[in-house]
Amino acid sequence: MTARYQVTIVKYGTRQTVRSDVFLNHHLYGEPDGPIAMDYFFWIVRNADRTIVVDTGFSATGGANRRRTTLIEPAAAFDALGVDRSAGPPVVVTHAHYDHIGNLDLFRASPLTIAAAEYDFWTGPYADRTLLHHSVEDAEIEHLRQAEREGRLRTFTDEVELAPGVRVLRLGGHTPGQSIVTVPTSAGVVLLASDAVHYYEELARSMPFTQVANLIDMYAGFERIRAMPADHLVCGHDPDTLGRFTPAGGALAGLAATIGEGC
Structure with a gap:
């Protein structure tokens, strides 16, 4: 029997910007510019046997350096x-x-899983180039290096099963090792797209995000996601995300939603 999990989506930050700041070469679509919001998420996958954290959000320093609004630490x-x-x-x-x-x-005791292409890039010779480096904090890349030195860093090439039924797949595009996660739940298969798809519109209209390491890989990633047998797509930054799923209550009311039954 396939393991089943619950996925929790947590919105911890937000910002307001314009469409030309998030869609690559927006002027080529022949549409007027306009306001758009961007929300920031991380995700928790768990059942009675295990808890898996998918990404960890921006730090106080990273958010402040870019004037992002923190909704909850x-x-x-x-x-x-x-x-x-x-x-x-x-x-x-x-x-x-x-x-x-x-x-x-x-998470100093946690094993970390990351695509080899991602780790190799950010610890390689081109990571300091301005158009790429502006999206990272050096101290946070050092956390990855530290995990590698401590034997806590696990890399993979194309795909890895992290736990029964939980798959991590590299698509590339947005970054060299941009990955997605698929999770079986009682409500069907959830695809955590992270930044392979920032906005639902991005996938529906094949409109790449402005930050892209390989444009062809990004387009190919859209096609792979469309072809995957997933029941629920969770985008990386779309403000519409929480409204598509079951709202959480308690301390995270208005800031979280769940997919699948609880543990």
Whole structure:
């Protein structure tokens, strides 16, 4: 019998911007510019046997450096969800941008899983180039290096099964090792797209995000996601995301939603 999990989506930050700031070469679509919001999420996958953390949000420093609005400190959100950080739950790093690895230091005992292409890029010779480096914090990349030195970093090439039924797949595009996660739940298969798809519109209209390492890989990633047998798509930054799923209550009311039955 396939393991079943519950997925929790946590919105911890937000910002207001314009469409030309999020869609690559927006002027080519012949549409007027306009306002658009961007929300920031991390995800928790769990059942009675295990808890898996998918990304860790931006740090206070990373958010402040980019004038992002913090709605709840990620540490407080993890605590509200009962995530025992000291127990070293496995952490998936979908990619190494500041808003996805900003709190790895909260998980100093955790094994980290990241695509080899992602780790190799951000510890390689081109990571300091301005158009790429502006999306990372050096101290947070160092957390990845530290995990590697401590033997806590697991890399994979194309795909890995992290736990029974939980698959991590590299698509590339947004970053060299941009990955997605698929999770079986009682409500069907959930695809955590992370930043392979920032907005639902991005996938529906094949409109790449402005930050892209390989445009062809990004388009190919859209096609792979469309072809995958998933029942629920969870985008990486769309403000519409929480409204598509079951709202959470308690301390995270208005900031979280769930898919699948509880543990």
